[in-house]
Amino acid sequence: MSETQAPTKSDANQRSPFPNPDQQTAKKLAQTVERAAKVFADKSLRFTKLRQQVFEEIAATHASIGAYEILARLGDKGTRVAPISIYRAIDALLDAGVIHRLESKNAFFACRRTDHTVKGRRPIFLSCEKCGAVGEVDGQHIFDLIGEAAKEAKFTPRIKFVEVQGLCPRCTAAAEKA
Amino acid sequence: MSETQAPTKSDANQRSPFPNPDQQTAKKLAQTVERAAKVFADKSLRFTKLRQQVFEEIAATHASIGAYEILARLGDKGTRVAPISIYRAIDALLDAGVIHRLESKNAFFACRRTDHTVKGRRPIFLSCEKCGAVGEVDGQHIFDLIGEAAKEAKFTPRIKFVEVQGLCPRCTAAAEKA
DNA sequence: CGGACACCTGTTATGATATAACTATAACCG
DNA sequence: CGGTTATAGTTATATCATAACAGGTGTCCG
Numbered sequence: 001m002s003e004t005q006a007p008t009k010s011d012a013n014q015r016s017p018f019p020n021p022d023q024q025t026a027k028k029l030a031q032t033v034e035r036a037a038k039v040f041a042d043k044s045l046r047f048t049k050l051r052q053q054v055f056e057e058i059a060a061t062h063a064s065i066g067a068y069e070i071l072a073r074l075g076d077k078g079t080r081v082a083p084i085s086i087y088r089a090i091d092a093l094l095d096a097g098v099i100h101r102l103e104s105k106n107a108f109f110a111c112r113r114t115d116h117t118v119k120g121r122r123p124i125f126l127s128c129e130k131c132g133a134v135g136e137v138d139g140q141h142i143f144d145l146i147g148e149a150a151k152e153a154k155f156t157p158r159i160k161f162v163e164v165q166g167l168c169p170r171c172t173a174a175a176e177k178a
Numbered sequence: 179m180s181e182t183q184a185p186t187k188s189d190a191n192q193r194s195p196f197p198n199p200d201q202q203t204a205k206k207l208a209q210t211v212e213r214a215a216k217v218f219a220d221k222s223l224r225f226t227k228l229r230q231q232v233f234e235e236i237a238a239t240h241a242s243i244g245a246y247e248i249l250a251r252l253g254d255k256g257t258r259v260a261p262i263s264i265y266r267a268i269d270a271l272l273d274a275g276v277i278h279r280l281e282s283k284n285a286f287f288a289c290r291r292t293d294h295t296v297k298g299r300r301p302i303f304l305s306c307e308k309c310g311a312v313g314e315v316d317g318q319h320i321f322d323l324i325g326e327a328a329k330e331a332k333f334t335p336r337i338k339f340v341e342v343q344g345l346c347p348r349c350t351a352a353a354e355k356a
Numbered sequence: 357c358g359g360a361c362a363c364c365t366g367t368t369a370t371g372a373t374a375t376a377a378c379t380a381t382a383a384c385c386g
Numbered sequence: 387c388g389g390t391t392a393t394a395g396t397t398a399t400a401t402c403a404t405a406a407c408a409g410g411t412g413t414c415c416g
Contacts (some may be wrong), residue, residue: 017331046383048393068372085394087374092393103281104339106373106402124324126333137331145320146302146340153195153315154347155304161282161341164324169332224412226364246401263365265403270364284373284402 017126017135018168019112021062032059032110036098045096053079054089055110058099063132064107102127102134104163109134122160128168130175135168195304195313196346197290199240210237210288214276223274231257232267233288236277241310242285280305280312282341287312300338306346308353313346 036055040047057070067086074081090108093099097116099108102125113136115121124139143160150157167175214233218225235248245264252259268286271277275294277286280303291314293299302317321338328335345353 018333046392048382050394066373081394082396083373084375084396088394103341104337106284124327126328126331126335128333129336135331135333137327139324139327142320142323142327145323146317146342149302149315149317149320150304150342150344153304153313154350155196155306155313155342155344156350156353157304157342157344158307159343161339162324163281163339164328164333164335165337166328166333166335172332172334175334224364228365244402259365260367261402262367262404266365 016169017137018128018133018170019062021133024060024062029056029059032112036093036096039096039098043096045092048089050081050085051089051092054086055093055098058093058108059110061132062109062134064102064105064109064127064134066105066107070108100125100136102163103161104165112136113138124162124164126164126166126168128171129165130167130171133168133170194347195315196306196311196348197240199311207234207237210290214271214274217274217276221274223270226267228259228263229267229270232264233271233276236271236286237288239310240287240312242280242283242287242305242312244283244285248286278303278314280341281339282343290314291316302340302342304342304344304346306349307343308345308349311346311348 033052033056036059037047037052040051053074054070057073058065067083067090070090071081071083071086074086090099094101094108097111099110100123101108105127113123115138116123121138121140122143123136124142126135126137128134139162142162146160146162147157211230211234214237215225215230218229231252232248235251236243245261245268248268249259249261249264252264268277272279272286275289277288278301279286283305291301293316294301299316299318300321301314302320304313304315306312317340320340324338324340325335
């Protein structure tokens, strides 16, 4: 069907929240790691070996990944560390904003946007129940509304979460064929 | 200070998402349980002893409560059950809609609204980081927007949730004094 | 009534997620 | 270089959740 969006070569990181997984080449991953390193540098934070290793495991998939899955994958590669070390690395990556936590799955995924760090816009998360892929789309207008709703209730908001579970474009298309 | 909102006697359940805890008398609790029982009856579901006990523990506090905390409190009262039994009861209560799950805390709280079951409006959750109280306010317009944002990304939404962590009215007032 | 069926609970075991407390090492900076 | 702070190692444990199977209870219908 013509439903399939064939991404062009110039398809920027930001274009689709659900890029074709085929694009996740080793080269792409290296670039992603490079960007993360820069974020750490800009904030005068240390992008240590362990943090980089953990980040690479997270960034190597478009799906969300649990802490113990990261642990296992690092283990397979010969890096044996304790759970707590993974969690500490994750905390640092979260603080830097290069990964996000998916509350509804207790799992993590790499941030592939720049606008919420650069322009202060907050994203909402779209998590595919079939393939696990997670996408982010801008949700600043939604967060603004949430802030207003909280204010009406005399509630002082600090952290807001918006998560959606459903089917990503590819899995939606697959389901419609069936 | 005049900040303190003195709730009137006619202060309905629905009025404020953060009612005064003092109001949570034994009588109130009994009424809440009665309403839950009715929801089960209306849906031809069984409000069993265990489910009622679990619901009572959840409804007895305005804060969210974890499964193992429920387990412990029932244990103190002489009802010794396995974790799985608590979770099964929780599942039934969630299905019936008389409690909600707070994803960001892996905890549960009693629903004190009727409009989303009756009128199909979905609430957003406001969770106090200081006292643990959880309030619900209508968020149908927010969920509508989220649906639109998902649609733009060609994502098929199935489950959506919005959670806010911050300070409830009382804790906000307390913090401002300091 | 009593048997079939669906639903609920008990029992045991285990899996999955997350952190506490303390020690040791590495990086940073005056 | 030496003190301070941040990071990571080590060990142990807390917390959250479900699998698998056996036994019991309620309901409905012939």
